[in-house]
Amino acid sequence: MITARYLTKIDQVSQLTEAECRRLQQVTDRFAFRSNAYYLSLIDWNDPADPIRRIAIPDPAELEEWGELDASGEADYTVLPGLEHKYPDTALLLLTDMCGSFCRFCFRKRLFLKGNQELVRDISKDIEYISQHPEISNVLLTGGDPLLLSTEKLAKVLYRLQEIEHVKIIRIGSKIPAFDPQRIAGDSDLLRLMGEISDGDKQLYVMTHFNHPRELNDLAASTLKMVLKTGTKVCSQTPLIRGVNDDPVVLRELFNKLSYLGIPPYYVFQCRPTKGNFTFTLPLEQAYSAFVNTLKGCSGLARRARFVMSHKSGKMEAVGLTENFIIFRYHRAANPDEEGRTVVCRRNPEAYWFDDYEEIIELDLAV
Numbered sequence: 001m002i003t004a005r006y007l008t009k010i011d012q013v014s015q016l017t018e019a020e021c022r023r024l025q026q027v028t029d030r031f032a033f034r035s036n037a038y039y040l041s042l043i044d045w046n047d048p049a050d051p052i053r054r055i056a057i058p059d060p061a062e063l064e065e066w067g068e069l070d071a072s073g074e075a076d077y078t079v080l081p082g083l084e085h086k087y088p089d090t091a092l093l094l095l096t097d098m099c100g101s102f103c104r105f106c107f108r109k110r111l112f113l114k115g116n117q118e119l120v121r122d123i124s125k126d127i128e129y130i131s132q133h134p135e136i137s138n139v140l141l142t143g144g145d146p147l148l149l150s151t152e153k154l155a156k157v158l159y160r161l162q163e164i165e166h167v168k169i170i171r172i173g174s175k176i177p178a179f180d181p182q183r184i185a186g187d188s189d190l191l192r193l194m195g196e197i198s199d200g201d202k203q204l205y206v207m208t209h210f211n212h213p214r215e216l217n218d219l220a221a222s223t224l225k226m227v228l229k230t231g232t233k234v235c236s237q238t239p240l241i242r243g244v245n246d247d248p249v250v251l252r253e254l255f256n257k258l259s260y261l262g263i264p265p266y267y268v269f270q271c272r273p274t275k276g277n278f279t280f281t282l283p284l285e286q287a288y289s290a291f292v293n294t295l296k297g298c299s300g301l302a303r304r305a306r307f308v309m310s311h312k313s314g315k316m317e318a319v320g321l322t323e324n325f326i327i328f329r330y331h332r333a334a335n336p337d338e339e340g341r342t343v344v345c346r347r348n349p350e351a352y353w354f355d356d357y358e359e360i361i362e363l364d365l366a367v
């Protein structure tokens, strides 16, 4: 297996000048930097506003005070170290604090801070918890990026989950197809493992994370085809990020390219109010409008995405914007009684998150 060469210090990025490195050091002292030579090769270094650069290279604007480290209140749903159980049917296992590169806008950047203890070190208790909760039919492996675990370690987790009768879907949340496709394409054992897990009464999904169409080059596309050939399903999700994919032309190109590969665009997230993320975040109504404009010109297959906010209380889908109101519906709700509930708020162009809306009108719709 060919592994990527990782860079963990900003002065290892040879394309940056010494002065730039010094300036960015202050940012990386606060929010960790990590990337790899392959991903950095996608950057057009002549363009200071290059979207891939924006994803991977620190920006002094990250030091602007804003937001929280755990903007979606994940701590409230953590039932054991590394195990979150928010929706009855779904459990999240945080397996690693490593990623193929660190997205500057990461909503879980707290995992990359020194001393973070949120990961599963020994999964036995988590597996036991999942076994004892028959309502859990879906397990999402996340982090960090589970595809940075060795294939051997990943296999142990997958086999243990596969043995649990009521777990029908296992998802791997991964940006490795964008960050380092060779990690997958160069590892026949990993591809075989994916096929093995999908070949039975369970289904393996790779929930991948493409932010920009340039990430979806020939190497990434051929790698995704290899994954699909194993019988694994692939979906792609992305936050809407200022300067990366907030232009509907760009996001539409990404959606269309994904659909040509047979990969449904899944969620588009409102960027969470996470510390360091103000520079990447659009006001919610602006982001939703960009999303709606993106769908124009997409085929039905490319427009399967939903625009959602991962709020503490649930996944709130924005479903409409009128002159005076914005309409949300609970796509998933932490409290099952709220599932499907519609909430109408008076518009606030300054709102970045649901909590920024003051006047809330609740509609009790029949369905």
Ligand code: SF4
Pocket: 098, 099, 100, 101, 102, 103, 105, 106, 107, 108, 109, 143, 144, 145, 174, 175, 209
């Ligand atoms: S891939 Fe996901 S977890 Fe990893 S740095 Fe990016 S946003 Fe964070």
